[in-house]
Structures are given as structure tokens and as C-alpha cells.
Amino acid sequence: MSQRLDEASLEELIVAQMVEGGWTEGRASDFDPSYALDLGHLTAFIEATQPRVSKAMSLDEPTPTRHGFLARLQGEITKRGVVDILRGGVDHHGQHVDLYYPKPTVGNVKASTLFAANRFVITRQVHHSPSNRGDAVDLVAFVNGLPVFTFELKNNITKQTVDDAVQQYQRDRDPKELLFAFGRTLAHFAVDDQRVKFCTHLKGAASWFLPFDQGYNDGAGNPPNPNGVKTDYLWRRILAPKSLAEIIENYAHILTEKNPATGKKTKKAIFPRYHQLDAVRCLLADVAKNGPGRKYLIQHSAGSGKSNSIAWLVHQLAETRHDGRVAFDSIIVVTDRIILDDQLSQTIKSFLQVGSTVVHADRSGDLRRAITAGKKIIVTTVQKFPYILDDIGTEHQRRSFAIVIDEAHSSQGSKTSAAISRALAGGEDSAEEESVEDQINRIIESKKLLPNASYFAFTATPKNKTLEMFGKPVPNPDGKTGYRPFHSYTMKQAIQEGFIVDVLANFTPVGSYYKLMKTVEDDPEFDARRASKKLRAYVEGNEHAIAQKADIMVEHFLSQVIAKQKIGGQARAMIVTSSIARCIEYFHAVEGVLAARKSPYKAIVAFSGEHDDNGVQVTEASLNGFPSRAIAAQIRTDPYRILVVANKFQTGYDEPLLHTMYVDKTLSGVLAVQTLSRLNRAHPAKHETFVLDFANTADDIQSAFAPYYRTTVLAEATDANKLHDLVHDLDAFGIYTPEHIDEFVERYLRGETRDRLDPLLDECVAEYVELSDEDDQVKFKGDAKAFLRTYNFLSTVLPYGSADWEKHSIFLDHLVPKLPAPKEEDLAAGILENVDLESYRAEKLASMQIVLDDEAGLIAPVPAAGGAGLVDPDLEMLSDIVKSFNAHFGDIEWNDxxxxxxxxxxxxxxxxxxxxxxxxxxxxxxxxxxxxxxxxxxxxxxxxxxxxxxxxxxxxxxxxxxxxxxxxxxxxxxxxxxx
Incomplete structure (x- = not known):
């Protein structure tokens, strides 16, 4: 007899393996669709653990009392969700009924006994419909009679896949039936032998299923499994009783969100993706094993749910134990995204039983008071962090800290890191009791990452400094050390899984074509390189050019985005501009075009501060007509559809309704990735994005994205010997002497006043000015800046320190700002007065898909090179510059x-x-x-x-x-x- 490889055989295999792992196989007849409960196991659980309650409720016989309790339980599940019922039980007629017992702590015998009384039941072919007894869902998982998961299974061998299971949920499973109603289960799983997807809220055809795969080769899918079916990790590991208990207690959640404009509340069910669950569990396991004092870099793609990952990590770090005690006294969450400061706090609070354990450190002293008061979790922004930590005091060096950094940047690696370390390390600040040598050594030590703190750095785009500071060291074949993330969920995997949208799939550059003309009879010479840059800025900022580009943007948005009902008719667009002045000009131009076309839609402008607008001082609030803090909410409501920005909302902004981006700003590196990635947030009705770029080529964007498509790896560590070389080169200029540095550092550390410090610096400035060659001035200043930049970083990661380097750092940190810039004549000055714009046109070029190489992103270490010399001007006649400029941008030369x-x-x-x-x-x-x-x-x-x-x-x-x-x-x- 041949082995069956059909859907039923997969069902049998899953149930058999779950039973091996601690589950019990249930009977479909025990399921009552009118209550959506397994009455047999619910009754058995309550009778075994709470016999008096069972008797009071008459659970063993169908009486009105029993019906009253079941109706109460069914209503409470509908109102609160099954997760909250499992965690908190239900009250009925003066009786409290526990419906689940949590995982025990180590050594708690009573809790262990109670946890063992939980009934984890998996049942095949459950008939879920009170009206149509023929309908059955393949599998239902119950905990103490309450359903927690449903499963629809498919089999690739019989030509059906996970997508067919998704369609079955969308087409055949009625969300009005109790079992499939919102909050009645944790999730609904679509499963085949290759892939897994899940949905937390069935909505018929609009049901949104997310991937729950492990990932393979930095992409979608699952790796080959030598010991079984590719997807058995789901039922063997993730849904094993102890693992499921963790999910119930620490991950699954129903979040209530309030619309600030309408006051309407909506509920959203939260369930972890595989990469989120895996990352948090790996981090917690490492802390439990190794305790405080370690560094972790988590590279998770933009749009991959980092806020929830951080929230799950933070609230569990508060209770994680190492060597028999809680590992961290306080957890400090640092975010570089002001928008998410509030959002992160609310998300973390939503996972905690007591929200008061989370506080904001908004002002100086808040953090000290929070720690002193025993607050476990403090959320702050990186802008506030150094100032807040200065005020902590000296009593905390015996405490342990977890520092969770959202969107880790290299700014975490220098002065901010030093402030963090000094504040959390504590120690005496009194200089009177220390020699200069003692103070220097203390400063060196304070810059290092603390042994009593662990750092958890989350980012989608790790720079070389970030990798070297927080990454995991790995040996290279050449004997050098490289660095890679502790955990990664790549852009490649997120795109392939459809969890984020590929923002490079529809990229259209816009060519600008200009005709300039001379307005003077003579033909003066100008520096061609600088002149071309000025001419480009002049043309692109010209009122006519802004108007034409705004017209192209609005025409495209109305005809290609609005008219084609992108994102179900809810699509929004962002215009990225190069400056605040340009941002305001675009805002007015776009508003003008919308009005001229009698469009019902409006634009919103976003920039910082107060600025001149044709003689009137304006702010974003005065132009928009509502406060700045309302921008993110307002753009989601009509009539607002286009957001015009200048250095705001380009990073850390999470808006799934963003569909199209119009870019008129040069972008490169990480900023290009972060900016375009604002579009990648998934939405059930979002199938693509569109980028119309007036300032960058496809090659520019491809180069920026390439290092972050797969796991980003640092090729090798920064060469500390470069610092020796820089110090040697700087000393050789003769601008200062060793005695100069020693004297300045001693006076500085004694806290002497400006009139005792400035003369020492001014002597060196005079020597700098006297350098005969301007190239030497440029070289010295460039090398000094390179030294400060490299030392500030290396001082945090090197296992050793150098008093000489630290003295040079203190001295040069004060000298460099005093050094005047070399006098450099602007040989392009006046060119704009000698030309005029004769014609301008902007045309969309062919739309394209930018394809990234499928290989690990290898980036070079932190450069320690100094400054270069002055660039010789390339002088050309004005007529030649204009001709070259026009030719470069594609104008047609007509015969007449x-x-x-x-x-x-x-x-x-x-x-x-x-x-x-x-x-x-x-x-x-x-x-x-x-x-x-x-x-x-x-x-x-x-x-x-x-x-x-x-x-x-x-x-x-x-x-x-x-x-x-x-x-x-x-x-x-x-x-x-x-x-």
C-alpha cells in the first residue's frame, strides 16, 4: 500500500506530532458552535482545578445555571478577547473562575502543579457553524476549552498551497460565526508543507494574512528540514505548550486605539511575526545566560514592526533573571524618532499589567527620580538623553541597566555614549581629590560601554560605526575581525514575503532640460565646477521650474493615484524638498495647482521653526491651520492628501496610506534608504508604490540601497593605528607643543576660567594662520577633525585607552572651532547676475524597476583619513559654461x-x-x-x-x-x- 501524501495525511501528522509534544487530541463532538467552546475540556479543567466553582455553576449538567455561566463567558470573550480571559479569568455571580494558569517561576512547586493542570487540546475537523453542520475547519487548538487557533491545511503535492488556504478563509469562513469573530482566537493559520501565514482579524475577502515563515537565505520561505516537513517548526516549537504559554502571557494582545480627531476607538489584535518572536526570545535567552554587560545589534527591515518588537523585549527584560536575580534594575528606551517617543510608551504600556512602571524622562532630573522611585522602564529621546543623564547622581554604579536604542545611529557612539556611560557608572565627580592623571584615566574609562549595562540597538540600516560598536565580532579568513548583527530580518525577506512593499519596483526619474542665455556682452571666466552647481540650484529653484514640477506632481497624483483608486481610494503622497524655503514654495505651488484644477484635495506642509515667506514670518501651523502635532493624524483624513516636507517625516514615520513620493532633493546612503522606505508600509489594499524623482538617478538610488538588501556586514574593524598616524602628522605641523597640550588640559580639568584657557589656544591659532601654504591649513584642520571623529568612536570600543590620545582629544576639541577657514576666493561669484533662464521643461523618463544584487551588504570600516588639499578651480568662459550646461541637460539645437x-x-x-x-x-x-x-x-x-x-x-x-x-x-x- 502506497504512502498517502494528501491533505488528510498532513493533518494526521500535525496532530500526532503535537500530541508527542504535550497536546491532547480532542473530540469534535465536544465543540459547541453556539458558544464556540470545547465544553468537555472546559468542564473538566474547572472541575479539576476549582471544584467548588464547578459545582456552583452546575457545569456537569445542562441547567439554566450552566447556561447562564456559559453565556456570561461567551459575552466576556466577545467583549475582552480570549487572551484577556485566559490571563484574567471571568467573574460570575460572586464567583471568580480561573481559565488558565501561567508558567511557573523556577522553584515554585504550587505554580508548577497548576500549570500542569492546563489542557492543551488539538481537535480535527471541527464543525463550527450552528446552521450548516457540514462545514468544518481542519484543526482547532484549545486551551482549557477556549479556542486559541484555527488552521486550514493545504498540500503542495496535491497542487494546493498556503494561498489556497488563505482564499478558503476569505471565501468560506464567515466572520459573523463565533469561532471566526474578532478576538475569539489569537490567530487563524493557513498552512501547507512549505509556508505558513496567519490572520488576527477575519474580514471576508479583506482578511489580511501575514507571513509566519522562518526565512531562508536572507529571503522568504523556510529552509529544508532534514527531520521532517518544512513547516513543522510551527506546531513542534512555536505551539509547544510552554512556548504557547509565553505567547499568551507576553505577546498576544488586543490594542485599543483612539482617533484623536473623531474620538472613535478601534481594536486591533496583536500577534508576533516569526522574526519578532525569534529575535526577542534569542535576546532574552542570551541575557538569562550571560547577564548584563553585552551588546546586541538587531537589523530589522524598515516597516517590520520594530515598535512591537521593542515593546515585547522591554517588558520582558524587566523580569528576566540571571544567576537567581533580576538582570536589570532599570530599562531605558532611547528613540531618535520624536514621533515614536509617545507611540513607544503607549505600546510598551499596553503589554504590561501596570502601566505606571513606564515613565517618560522629559526634563533634567526625571530619569534620576524615576530610578530612585523604582520605575523599571523609562522612555526618552536621544536629544534629551545626554542632558538628562548628567543629573542622575553617583549612587547608581552598582545598579544594572538595559539600554534599548530605537533606530541606532552612529551618534550613539561618541559624546552621547560617553554621557550615558558617565551617568550610569556614577562615581565621584570631585576634581580636587584627583590628579590630572586620575582624571584622564577616569574620562577614558567613562567613554567605554559599561560592564553593568547591556545595549540593544535596533536599526534597519546599520552604519559601519553602529556595526563595530554593537555588532557581533566574527573572524575573517584573513585573520581580521568583522562584525555582523546578532539578529536580522532583511529587506529582501520582508519584500519577498509581502510584509513591506518594494519601493524600487516603480521608480521614474525626471529629466530637467534648461536653456540659459548670457545677459552680458563680455565673456568673463568662472570656476566651471562651482558655476555648474550654482546654475543647477538657480534653475531648479526658479519660480517657473517649481511651478512646472508642481504641475507634473499634481497631474500625476490626480490621474494615476486618485483616479486609479490606489489603496482603495485612500492613497497619500509625499513631496520631499531640499530646503525649508523650497518646501514653502512647493506648498503654495501645489495648493495653487489643486485649486486651479478644482480638486477637492489639499496639501499639508511640514518643516521646523519660523521662516520668511515673501516678507511674512510663517510656521507650519500658521500655513496649515492646525498644530504641528496634528500633522500625522490630519494627513490620514480628507481633504488632505499630499504632505510637503523639509527634513521632517523622512525617517521614523509610519504611514501605510503613503503610496507615492515626489523627490526633489539629492539623497544618498542611509538617508536615501530611510526616505524612500516611508512608502514601504504594507496595507491590505496596497499592491505597489511609485517614486517620481527629479534629483537622483536610478544608479544613485541603487547604490544607496545595495548594502541593506540583505544582512549588512562590516568587513573589518577600524584600524586604531590610524590614530597614531594622525597624531604624528598633527604634531609635525608645529602648531602646538606637548607642553601646550599638558598645560591646557591641566587648566581645563582644574575648571579654570576662559581668560586662563583662551591664551593657550590663541597662540596655536596664530601659528596656524602663519602657515605659508593654504593646503597645509586645510590638511591640519581636516586631520584634527578626523582624529576627533575617530577617537570619539574608538574610545568606546577599544579594550584599552591612551592618556595621550585623550589629552589630544580635549585640546583639539577646543582648538578646532577657533581655527579660521582658509581664505578661498569664490571664482563663481556673480555668475547668476550674468545669466537668465530662457526655457525650462521637466519630462518623465522611462519607469523602471531597480534590482538589487542578491548578496550580503559588505561595508568598509570607519575611515580615519584626514582632509584633502584645496581643489584647483577649473576656469572657463561664461559662454562655454552656459553651452556646456545646456548640452548636458539635453536641449535641442535648432537650425533656425x-x-x-x-x-x-x-x-x-x-x-x-x-x-x-x-x-x-x-x-x-x-x-x-x-x-x-x-x-x-x-x-x-x-x-x-x-x-x-x-x-x-x-x-x-x-x-x-x-x-x-x-x-x-x-x-x-x-x-x-x-x-
Missing amino acids: ADRVQRFITEEIPRLVSEDEAYKNAQTNNDPVNARVESDRALGQVMLRLISDDTQLFKEFQDNESFKRWLAAAVFNATYRRSA
């Missing part, structure tokens, strides 16, 4: 430009406007048909012009971008004039 200009602006529009069919379309007020007729008439006119201007006809025939531009220009001119 004046005649062509007359044709385009006068003759062609006149002839098109005289076409009878076109005139009829305008009379009928039909702009869509009018455009069709205008393009047809234009084609006929161009054929008539073939003998008058062959070049113009040829460009029209062969140059698709010119043809589109001319068609639009003629239609805009003639339709608007005639209509």
Missing part, C-alpha cells in the same frame, strides 16, 4: 531657433485651434475627447509643415519626449484659450 520658436508658439497652435472636430469637442466641454482631437489635429499640422521645417517634423516623429511635450503644450495653449 527663432523660426522654430515662432512655429511652436504661434503657427502650430493657430492651425490646431482651427480644426473643426477639435472645436466641436471644446464646445461640448469634453476635455478628454478634446485632447484626443487636439493630438490628431497636431499630427496633421505637422505633416503639412514637413516642407517648411524638416528638422521640426523629424524631432516630432523621432523624439518621443519632444512629441509628448509639444502635444501637451499645444493643447494647454489652445484648449484653455478657447474653452
Whole structure:
């Protein structure tokens, strides 16, 4: 007899292996669909653990008393959710009924006995419908008679996959039935022998299933399993009784969110993704094994749920034990995202029984008071952190701390890190009792990562400093040490799983074409490199250019995003600008275009501070008409659809309704990844994103994203010998002497006043100014900055310190700001007064998918090189610069430009406007048909012009971008004039 490999065989295998792991197989007949409960095991559990309650409720016979309790229990599950019922039980007629006993702590015999009384039951073919007894779900998992999971199973061998299971839930499982109603279970699993997906809230066809795979080769899916089915990790490990108990007690949750605008409350069920559960568990296990004093880098893709991962980690770190005691006295959560400061606090509180254990450290002294008062969890922003920690006091060096860093950046590695270390280490600050040598040694020691603190750094885009500071050291074949994350969930896996949207799949660069002309008779010389940069900024910031680009953006948004009902008609767009002045100009331009098109939609502007707007001081609040803190909420409500930003909302902003981004700002490296990744948040109705970029090429964006597609690895550690080289080079300039440095450091550490410090520095400044070669000035200042940058970083990670380096650091930290910049003549000054903008046009180029290499992102260590010399100017005649600039940006050189200009602006529009069919379309007020007729008439006119201007006809025939531009220009001119 051949072995069956059908769906039923998978069902049998799962149940058999779950029973091996501690589950009990249930009977489908024990399930009562009218209560959505396994009455047999519910009754048995209460009778065994709470016999008096069981008797009072008459659970062993179908009486009105029994029905009253079951109806009460069913109603409470509907109101509170099954997770809260399991955790807190239910009260009924003066009786409290426990429905689950949590995992015991080590050595608690009574709790162990109670936990063993829990009934973990897996039942096949459960008939869930009171009205249609033929319907059955493949598997249901119960805890003490309460359903916690349902399963629909499929089998690849019989040509059905996990996606068929998803469709079965969406098509055949009615959310109005109790078993499938919101909150009645923790999750619904769609499973085959290759993949796993889950959903926490069934909504028919709109049910949103998320992946629950382990990942394979930094991508989607699951690795081959030599010991069984690829997906058996789900039922053998994740759903093993003790593992499930952790999920019930520490992860699954129903979150209530309130809309600040409407006051309406909505509930959302939270269940961990596989990578979230795995990361948190790995971190907690390492803490339990090794205790405080370790560093962890967690590289999780943007949009992968880091806020929840941090919340789960933080609230469990508060209770994690090492060597018989709680590992950390306090957990400090540091976020670089001001928007998430509040969000993180609320998320963490939602997972805790007592929200008062979480506090904000908003002002100086808050952190000290929180620790003194026994607060376990403190949330603050990195901007406040150094100032707050200065005020902690000296009594905490015997305490242990967990520092959880959200969006870890290299700023964590220098002065901020030193402030953290000094504050948490404590120790005496009195300089009178210490020699200079003692003070130097104390400063060196304070910069190192603390032995009584563990650092948990979360980021999607780790820089080289971040990897070296928090990463896990790994030996390279060449004998050097590299660094990699402790845990990773890659951009590749998140995209392949559909958990985030690929923001590079639809990237369209916009070409800008300009024509500049000289406005002076003579032909002065200018520095070509600087001149080109100034000309580009001048043209792109020109009022006409802003207006044209704003028109392109709005036209695209209305016709391609709104008209095509992206994200179910809820799509939003972001315009990324290069400066606050440009941001305000774009805001006005976009608002103007929307008004001219009689669009019901409006824009919101976002920037910091107060700025001039044509002589009026404005803020984002005064332009928007509502407070700054309301921007994130308002953009989700109509009529607001377009968010215009300048250095705000480019990082840390989580808005699934963002679909399209218009970029008019040069982006590179991490900032490019973070900015475009604002679009990647998934939404059930979001299937793609779109980027229209006026400032960057596809190659630019590809280079920025490449290191972060898969796990990012640091090739090797920073070479500390570079510091020796820099010190040697700096000393050789003769700007200071060793005695200078020693004297300054002694006076500085004694706290002497400015009049005792400045003379020592001013002597060195005078020597710097006297350097005969400006290149030497540039080299010295560049090397000094490189030394400070590299030493501030290395002082936190090197196992040893150097008093000489620390003295140089103190001295140069005060000297560098006093060094004047070398006098450098601006050989492009005045060029803008000698040119004018003759024409400007912006055209969308071909849309493309940017494909990233499927390999680990290898990045180089922190560079320790100093500054370079001055760049020699490249002098060119003004006429040559203008000609080169125009040629570079693709302008067409016409044989007879004046005649062509007359044709385009006068003759062609006149002839098109005289076409009878076109005139009829305008009379009928039909702009869509009018455009069709205008393009047809234009084609006929161009054929008539073939003998008058062959070049113009040829460009029209062969140059698709010119043809589109001319068609639009003629239609805009003639339709608007005639209509």
C-alpha cells in the first residue's frame, strides 16, 4: 500500500506530532458552535482545578445555571478577547473562575502543579457553524476549552498551497460565526508543507494574512528540514505548550486605539511575526545566560514592526533573571524618532499589567527620580538623553541597566555614549581629590560601554560605526575581525514575503532640460565646477521650474493615484524638498495647482521653526491651520492628501496610506534608504508604490540601497593605528607643543576660567594662520577633525585607552572651532547676475524597476583619513559654461531657433485651434475627447509643415519626449484659450 501524501495525511501528522509534544487530541463532538467552546475540556479543567466553582455553576449538567455561566463567558470573550480571559479569568455571580494558569517561576512547586493542570487540546475537523453542520475547519487548538487557533491545511503535492488556504478563509469562513469573530482566537493559520501565514482579524475577502515563515537565505520561505516537513517548526516549537504559554502571557494582545480627531476607538489584535518572536526570545535567552554587560545589534527591515518588537523585549527584560536575580534594575528606551517617543510608551504600556512602571524622562532630573522611585522602564529621546543623564547622581554604579536604542545611529557612539556611560557608572565627580592623571584615566574609562549595562540597538540600516560598536565580532579568513548583527530580518525577506512593499519596483526619474542665455556682452571666466552647481540650484529653484514640477506632481497624483483608486481610494503622497524655503514654495505651488484644477484635495506642509515667506514670518501651523502635532493624524483624513516636507517625516514615520513620493532633493546612503522606505508600509489594499524623482538617478538610488538588501556586514574593524598616524602628522605641523597640550588640559580639568584657557589656544591659532601654504591649513584642520571623529568612536570600543590620545582629544576639541577657514576666493561669484533662464521643461523618463544584487551588504570600516588639499578651480568662459550646461541637460539645437520658436508658439497652435472636430469637442466641454482631437489635429499640422521645417517634423516623429511635450503644450495653449 502506497504512502498517502494528501491533505488528510498532513493533518494526521500535525496532530500526532503535537500530541508527542504535550497536546491532547480532542473530540469534535465536544465543540459547541453556539458558544464556540470545547465544553468537555472546559468542564473538566474547572472541575479539576476549582471544584467548588464547578459545582456552583452546575457545569456537569445542562441547567439554566450552566447556561447562564456559559453565556456570561461567551459575552466576556466577545467583549475582552480570549487572551484577556485566559490571563484574567471571568467573574460570575460572586464567583471568580480561573481559565488558565501561567508558567511557573523556577522553584515554585504550587505554580508548577497548576500549570500542569492546563489542557492543551488539538481537535480535527471541527464543525463550527450552528446552521450548516457540514462545514468544518481542519484543526482547532484549545486551551482549557477556549479556542486559541484555527488552521486550514493545504498540500503542495496535491497542487494546493498556503494561498489556497488563505482564499478558503476569505471565501468560506464567515466572520459573523463565533469561532471566526474578532478576538475569539489569537490567530487563524493557513498552512501547507512549505509556508505558513496567519490572520488576527477575519474580514471576508479583506482578511489580511501575514507571513509566519522562518526565512531562508536572507529571503522568504523556510529552509529544508532534514527531520521532517518544512513547516513543522510551527506546531513542534512555536505551539509547544510552554512556548504557547509565553505567547499568551507576553505577546498576544488586543490594542485599543483612539482617533484623536473623531474620538472613535478601534481594536486591533496583536500577534508576533516569526522574526519578532525569534529575535526577542534569542535576546532574552542570551541575557538569562550571560547577564548584563553585552551588546546586541538587531537589523530589522524598515516597516517590520520594530515598535512591537521593542515593546515585547522591554517588558520582558524587566523580569528576566540571571544567576537567581533580576538582570536589570532599570530599562531605558532611547528613540531618535520624536514621533515614536509617545507611540513607544503607549505600546510598551499596553503589554504590561501596570502601566505606571513606564515613565517618560522629559526634563533634567526625571530619569534620576524615576530610578530612585523604582520605575523599571523609562522612555526618552536621544536629544534629551545626554542632558538628562548628567543629573542622575553617583549612587547608581552598582545598579544594572538595559539600554534599548530605537533606530541606532552612529551618534550613539561618541559624546552621547560617553554621557550615558558617565551617568550610569556614577562615581565621584570631585576634581580636587584627583590628579590630572586620575582624571584622564577616569574620562577614558567613562567613554567605554559599561560592564553593568547591556545595549540593544535596533536599526534597519546599520552604519559601519553602529556595526563595530554593537555588532557581533566574527573572524575573517584573513585573520581580521568583522562584525555582523546578532539578529536580522532583511529587506529582501520582508519584500519577498509581502510584509513591506518594494519601493524600487516603480521608480521614474525626471529629466530637467534648461536653456540659459548670457545677459552680458563680455565673456568673463568662472570656476566651471562651482558655476555648474550654482546654475543647477538657480534653475531648479526658479519660480517657473517649481511651478512646472508642481504641475507634473499634481497631474500625476490626480490621474494615476486618485483616479486609479490606489489603496482603495485612500492613497497619500509625499513631496520631499531640499530646503525649508523650497518646501514653502512647493506648498503654495501645489495648493495653487489643486485649486486651479478644482480638486477637492489639499496639501499639508511640514518643516521646523519660523521662516520668511515673501516678507511674512510663517510656521507650519500658521500655513496649515492646525498644530504641528496634528500633522500625522490630519494627513490620514480628507481633504488632505499630499504632505510637503523639509527634513521632517523622512525617517521614523509610519504611514501605510503613503503610496507615492515626489523627490526633489539629492539623497544618498542611509538617508536615501530611510526616505524612500516611508512608502514601504504594507496595507491590505496596497499592491505597489511609485517614486517620481527629479534629483537622483536610478544608479544613485541603487547604490544607496545595495548594502541593506540583505544582512549588512562590516568587513573589518577600524584600524586604531590610524590614530597614531594622525597624531604624528598633527604634531609635525608645529602648531602646538606637548607642553601646550599638558598645560591646557591641566587648566581645563582644574575648571579654570576662559581668560586662563583662551591664551593657550590663541597662540596655536596664530601659528596656524602663519602657515605659508593654504593646503597645509586645510590638511591640519581636516586631520584634527578626523582624529576627533575617530577617537570619539574608538574610545568606546577599544579594550584599552591612551592618556595621550585623550589629552589630544580635549585640546583639539577646543582648538578646532577657533581655527579660521582658509581664505578661498569664490571664482563663481556673480555668475547668476550674468545669466537668465530662457526655457525650462521637466519630462518623465522611462519607469523602471531597480534590482538589487542578491548578496550580503559588505561595508568598509570607519575611515580615519584626514582632509584633502584645496581643489584647483577649473576656469572657463561664461559662454562655454552656459553651452556646456545646456548640452548636458539635453536641449535641442535648432537650425533656425527663432523660426522654430515662432512655429511652436504661434503657427502650430493657430492651425490646431482651427480644426473643426477639435472645436466641436471644446464646445461640448469634453476635455478628454478634446485632447484626443487636439493630438490628431497636431499630427496633421505637422505633416503639412514637413516642407517648411524638416528638422521640426523629424524631432516630432523621432523624439518621443519632444512629441509628448509639444502635444501637451499645444493643447494647454489652445484648449484653455478657447474653452
